[in-house]
Amino acid sequence: MIRVGIVDSHTLFRTSFSLLLAELDEVEVVLQCSNGVTLLEALKSVQVDIVFLAIQLTSMDGYQVAGLVVKHHPWVKIVVLSRSFDVYSIKRMLHYNVAGYLTKNMAFSKLKRAILCVYKGGVYYDRRIRQVIERIEDLQTSPAIILSPREIEIIRLYAMQYNVKQIADLLHLSTRTIEKYKEKLMQKTGARNFIGVILFALRWHYIEDSELNPRRHD
Structure with a gap:
């Protein structure tokens, strides 16, 4: 049997994905964790072959978790399972030699x-x-300017036509903090306006056209 662990902050997704894996005769789900701290503690006593790892987690993000698993439990194979497939996310995870990277909407047959x-x-x-x-x-060549996951998230929301207040509410930050991010990003990329920042992010594939469907105005 292939012993599998699932690390995702959403209880409903963990449960649903576990039920999905249960349909595979060769697979046994032996671990479900909501964060990296719980996973690292569990790996001390539970034998796991493959860990399905989300990127957006509480306490520490998936990148940090991957680094610690590789360091302390190198026999555990990591498969990233995420909605994020931008250049930044993929390059960081490849740095940890993850064994797989899947999108959450992949076909069950695969x-x-x-x-x-x-x-x-x-x-x-x-x-x-x-x-x-x-x-x-x-x-x-690659850009000398590296954007953080938070910066990418803010650029993506601006590109999807959210305003400052809406972005602040979504990210649980103040509007002042969002404005500071905006100013910093313009300075960082050398853009004269925020459209230039968005174009920079598109050029270097930090964000993709397919992600930028305009938000619906209810």
């Missing part, structure tokens, strides 16, 4: 294939992830 591939020592990247990796490899 899930078994991914698990077996990783369990046997291979690597498995979802089609959309492979496309981003190919673009990364095609770039002859």
Whole structure:
């Protein structure tokens, strides 16, 4: 049996994904955690072959968790399972030599294939992830300016036509903090206005056109 752990901050997703995995005869879900702290503690006593890891977590993010698992439990194979497939997220996770990277809307028919591939020592990247990796490899140069996950999130929301107050409410920050982020991003990228910041993020694939459907105004 392939012993699997799930790390995701959303209880409903963990439960649903566990039920989905239960349909695979070769798989046994032995661990469900809401954060990295719980996972690292559990790995001291529970044998796990593969951990499905989200990026957005409480206490510490998925990048930090991946780094600590690689350091202290190198035999555990990490498969990222996330809605984030921008260049920044993928490059950071590849730095930790994750065995797989899947989007949360991948087809169930591919899930078994991914698990077996990783369990046997291979690597498995979802089609959309492979496309981003190919673009990364095609770039002859990379930007000297590195954007943080929070900065990328703010740029994406601006690009989706949210205003300062709406962004502040969504991220549980003050409008003053959002304005400071905006000013810092313009300085950081050398843009004369925030449209220039958005264009920079698009050019270097920090955000993708497909993510920027205008928000619905109810």
